Amino acid sequence: MTASAPVPGRFAPGTFSPRPGRGGLGRMLAAQSALELKLALRNGEQVLLTLLIPIVLLVGLTLVGVIDLPEPRVNAVFASVLALAVMSTAFTGQAIAFGFDRRYGVVRRLAATALPRWLLVAGRLVAVLGTVVVQVVVLGLIALALGWRPDGGVATALLLVLLGCAAFGGLGLLLGGTLRAEIVLALANVVWFVLLLGGGIVVPLATLPSGLAAVAALLPSGALAEGLRIALAGADGSLLQPVLVLVAWAVVGGVAAARLVRLT
Amino acid sequence: MSLPADGPREPTSPGPASHGSAVTVRGLVKRYGTTTALDGVDLDVPAASVVALLGPNGAGKTTTVEICTGFRRADAGEVRVLGIDPAGAPDALRARIGVMPQGGGAYPGVRAAEMLRLVATCSAHPLDVDELIEVLGLGSCARTPYKRLSGGQQQRLALACAVVGRPELVFLDEPTAGMDPQARRLVWELVESLRRDGVAVLLTTHLMEEAEALADDVVIVDHGRVVAHGSPAELTTTGDSQELRFRARAGMDVTELAAALPTGYQAAEPAAGRYVVQGRIDPPVLSAVTSWCAAQGALADDVRITRRSLEDVFLDLTGRELRS
Ligand SMILES: Nc1ncnc2c1ncn2[C@@H]1O[C@H](COP(=O)(O)OP(=O)(O)OP(=O)(O)O)[C@@H](O)[C@H]1O
Numbered sequence A: 001m002t003a004s005a006p007v008p009g010r011f012a013p014g015t016f017s018p019r020p021g022r023g024g025l026g027r028m029l030a031a032q033s034a035l036e037l038k039l040a041l042r043n044g045e046q047v048l049l050t051l052l053i054p055i056v057l058l059v060g061l062t063l064v065g066v067i068d069l070p071e072p073r074v075n076a077v078f079a080s081v082l083a084l085a086v087m088s089t090a091f092t093g094q095a096i097a098f099g100f101d102r103r104y105g106v107v108r109r110l111a112a113t114a115l116p117r118w119l120l121v122a123g124r125l126v127a128v129l130g131t132v133v134v135q136v137v138v139l140g141l142i143a144l145a146l147g148w149r150p151d152g153g154v155a156t157a158l159l160l161v162l163l164g165c166a167a168f169g170g171l172g173l174l175l176g177g178t179l180r181a182e183i184v185l186a187l188a189n190v191v192w193f194v195l196l197l198g199g200g201i202v203v204p205l206a207t208l209p210s211g212l213a214a215v216a217a218l219l220p221s222g223a224l225a226e227g228l229r230i231a232l233a234g235a236d237g238s239l240l241q242p243v244l245v246l247v248a249w250a251v252v253g254g255v256a257a258a259r260l261v262r263l264t
Numbered sequence B: 001m002s003l004p005a006d007g008p009r010e011p012t013s014p015g016p017a018s019h020g021s022a023v024t025v026r027g028l029v030k031r032y033g034t035t036t037a038l039d040g041v042d043l044d045v046p047a048a049s050v051v052a053l054l055g056p057n058g059a060g061k062t063t064t065v066e067i068c069t070g071f072r073r074a075d076a077g078e079v080r081v082l083g084i085d086p087a088g089a090p091d092a093l094r095a096r097i098g099v100m101p102q103g104g105g106a107y108p109g110v111r112a113a114e115m116l117r118l119v120a121t122c123s124a125h126p127l128d129v130d131e132l133i134e135v136l137g138l139g140s141c142a143r144t145p146y147k148r149l150s151g152g153q154q155q156r157l158a159l160a161c162a163v164v165g166r167p168e169l170v171f172l173d174e175p176t177a178g179m180d181p182q183a184r185r186l187v188w189e190l191v192e193s194l195r196r197d198g199v200a201v202l203l204t205t206h207l208m209e210e211a212e213a214l215a216d217d218v219v220i221v222d223h224g225r226v227v228a229h230g231s232p233a234e235l236t237t238t239g240d241s242q243e244l245r246f247r248a249r250a251g252m253d254v255t256e257l258a259a260a261l262p263t264g265y266q267a268a269e270p271a272a273g274r275y276v277v278q279g280r281i282d283p284p285v286l287s288a289v290t291s292w293c294a295a296q297g298a299l300a301d302d303v304r305i306t307r308r309s310l311e312d313v314f315l316d317l318t319g320r321e322l323r324s
């Protein structure tokens, strides 16, 4: 070849001798989800959404009586804020990150490696779970400091958090994986705000106007928050409906995402 | 750079030598709605060779690469990549190939080394990530988020991602787009090193210079069809595409000169004392021209044979108007 005589030594002979093969599945999953978790915790807007706003609301709503709540207020506020944390991470944050990751070609980039497609999605969901673990720990410690005392409802609450991740996670993938990044950003934020106020998260269903309450009870936000209030704050009601609603949304969101999400 | 991250280098899967051809494409057709992006493309990438897919914007280069890497399905035609049908078993194929998609791809907030490390984890025997980052000149921007890297830096990261897994076959879609001359030389060197080490490469480019310098074979596509293919030398010397230019005493009879040559050759004197002979210029023709001049008592001076450049071939084949 004429134009560029290789500078000796830049790529020693044998450097690129083929030795192909797929990496270990477990290592790939761990590497992808660890990186996505790291990126989420490094991104200022994501941290604002997933940690700062829930912390501010947890402290603020416990100490300031803007919303009527049974005493001890921290129990009900903690339940609401956990629901908010799950929605922020699994739905809003994930949809936005997925939308922009697609825009920046990362999904295609990773799909071009030996990483199987199912692992690509699994890695995202594991990263979401990792963020939720961080949130639960941080918010739990703050709630303890504010006077929350865990009881037998904690195990139920954790189960509900997992169901909430499944319901919101499927919907977040669906939103982030089907529309353009800017539209995802706008929609995800609007939905977050509407559900926060009118979807049964900070304002308990019993306090919402009855028509709105009936709708909110069937939304993942209302179901998760109400379930958590039953589990953590001794609110009246059966857990059956919240659980069924969350399972239904998880199935609908998951199936729709599996059919409609475009990886590019 | 020197050694891969781990262990000895013997290939664990059948080496390139066991395949006659790394890529075989026959009669490939792809339509997007009413647009026919590919209209019967044939393509071969022999093992351990570099093939350049050359064509104007919208010619179908990216579509071809995406079908070969299993990202799109062809509407008709046959594709075998390392003996595998990419549409049928993309995962099996992707463990053995490296891909640099057009426009690259990474998390917007990721640092170059983090991204490369993740891609390296997807391979069983990757190259050393830190060394690759250094040798590709990305060490100085190792902490910059991807979205703030310059276009050329993003391209170099994409290139690193394509080769880090030590693939048998590499697809590079416009590897040097947006690169400065130093970075382009680096890429050329890398492609030559890949070939030297037995890796087959299919690259796309608009740059004739690049195709000419790097490729064993050039395939020129336009409107989804192959309009020419061959080695750079074959493409630039086929037909009566050469010219012999010389200076001599003005006013010699050019029809007589043409008559002294085999049929089909043309001679002209476009400016006083400057002569041009067009046709396939081989030694007998050259000697016929100089002896004819000698017979006229003239000395053919400043004799030059010009080869058509690949760019001329390209523009002749694909026209000169701008593509949408
Ligand atoms: N997703 C798509 N939907 C509709 N048309 C498409 C799509 N992708 C490509 N095309 C069309 O197919 C044709 C071939 O496009 P392709 O991207 O393969 O060209 P290319 O040779 O890679 O061009 P460039 O040099 O600009 O990268 C073009 O006419 C393009 O407009």
Ligand SMILES: [Mg+2]
Residues within 6 Å of the ligand: B061, B062, B063, B102, B173
């Ligand atoms: Mg292209």
